[in-house]
Amino acid sequence: MTHPLAADSAPGLSWRGLETRVGLDALPAFHRAFLRWRGVEGTESMPLRRVQQRVEAELNRMVQAGLAVREGDDWHLTPGALEGFEDAAxxxxxEPDSLPM
Structure with a gap:
């Protein structure tokens, strides 16, 4: 079994690796902050399952915009893809190329 942070060696920042660093307790708030940063409204009243679905939808939109690559059940974000998302910092x-710019 691969360590969850081992995916960080793949090109781009692993979203799943980032979620692992955030930790289970802080993950719902992190996901809601990500959705707010992406312009999704009403995140505070969304059920957790809906939040997760919207996060994945936003990550797929980032793939379409060239800001991420989908690899199995993970997304690898390009350098600068999280620009302005201070909650991720x-x-x-x-690594300097993974920081928001």
């Missing part, structure tokens, strides 16, 4: 690896 504490969880990003220390």
């Amino acid at each position: 504490p969880y990003l690896p220390g």
